Amino acid sequence: MIKLLSAMARIVGAVGLAFAAPAAFAADYPTRPVVMIVPFAPGGSTDLVARLVAAKMSDALKQQVIVENRGGAGGNLGAAAVAKSAPDGYTILMGTVATHALNPALYKKKAYDAEKDFAPVTLLVNVPNVLTVNPNFEAKSVKELIELARKEPGKYAYASSGNGSPLHLSGALFEKLAGVKLIHIPYKGSGPALVDVIAGQVPIQFDNLPSSVEHIKAGRLRALGVTTAQRAPSQPDIPTIAETLPGYETYSWNALFAPAGTPKEIVDKLHDAGVAAVNDPMVKAKLSDASAVIVGSTPDELAAHVTKELAKWAPNVADSGAQID
Template identity: 45%
Template structure:
């Protein structure tokens, strides 16, 4: 080995050592100022309800304030795009959802961001099932009865949802394709008016996330036929899942996960992931989520990146089959 080669090797090793040192210093120093957590929906909604306790506990863990910024609009796309175009320094984080990071890429004709390429996945934080509900006075008492009637009278049973492309709508579409029935979709401008019409017997059926319909199930105004998660909801322990009623592969949940802009340095990614996973599994986080049906994620065997990939593929098929689009 000649002297020039030796010098080059020494230079390479020195540079490599500096990179490792700077990475370690970066991880140890981070954070040194407040962090903003972008919530892509208005205050008070499900995403906000998940984000606020996470921000509080993450701030305590990182010993630096995590500030919520609500940036609603365009199905979450405005907030998502803001984060996608932010610096990957760990000081801008994103409360992503099944909509912003799994559905919108197929649903919107023109999306200003890429759901995977523009983000660094950190951790899945919480999930909530959709509930299939009817009016408590309806003659349909079970999921089997609903399916039987829908097969005998295709496209005559109407179901309400919070709107085109919402988790309720696409869960309904997935349910139709899985059970090979045809229903009639009635989109509303939000859950509240749809629930009002269901209670008033203006529509016979609804697919909606649990937090919207739970109070009316508890009060006896609505009857839950099934939940769409793989396992039963602790808040509706007597309500079976679609999977256990003969469709074992069926699963549909709303979910919330922490993301950062793409190319976040690995030491910061690792720190955020470790702290977020610990928070999601904590009693404090579960307590702060309350009894609205949103469940903290406690299983981190599958990475958020892999989970997101499978969710994107699943919902792309549903969007295509349903024909749903949003301009």
């Protein structure tokens, strides 16, 4: 009887430790560096936001937050890697409208479930897109670009960060509303696309405003219009495309996600560090200069945002005719 009671006590103790271990683990988190996966090539808007945020999150978490670019498949490769990672808070994703709203509608083979495979942390910023051209390109306004494209359908090409990306769909919507035919040239991220547009290899680009704004200020690119319904506060001289094409609107966003199953205590620590980062005066100033609009949502608000974005973008992807096997 004594042996039986002793054995039962050991079982109860083991069960208690099993339940206590995650709590203790979460309380100590983080004890080593955290990897933030950016699912696109360096040099784009998502990379810019990630590096600003990661540096300040490192201060808040008292462990280094390391940015790792893992591009490919329009963001699917990096997002899937995080979805399959251990739910321990040491691998997180800088997600976007592409990874959590467009790709689920774009790809026939699903690399992950945008809602079920992630623990939402915080929506960091909303990001305007912008239509730019090489300074030597003859069109100096959205109206002139439309006139040129209508005269010679299929002659002019535009660059984007990849097939099915928000920037590709920005171009597809422009073609649809303007009644023009452009050639889409997809790149593996905004960075490589920017290089070719600045060099004059491709005349037109749809890009996130933060990654293009310094080139616009320096005269290396000419901005024809932002894609949001209102002008960007930091660049009020750039008209909206909607001023020429009523009803035109697209945008991007950046948010932090952890793998599904990550303990709430860890999600909360990541949330607090992320929100503190975007509200740091230096980061806030740099993001505002780049026309990123700071949000800093709760995890529940980000979850609701993803659900809403999935419903919004699915018909837009279908209308564009874009689909990838």
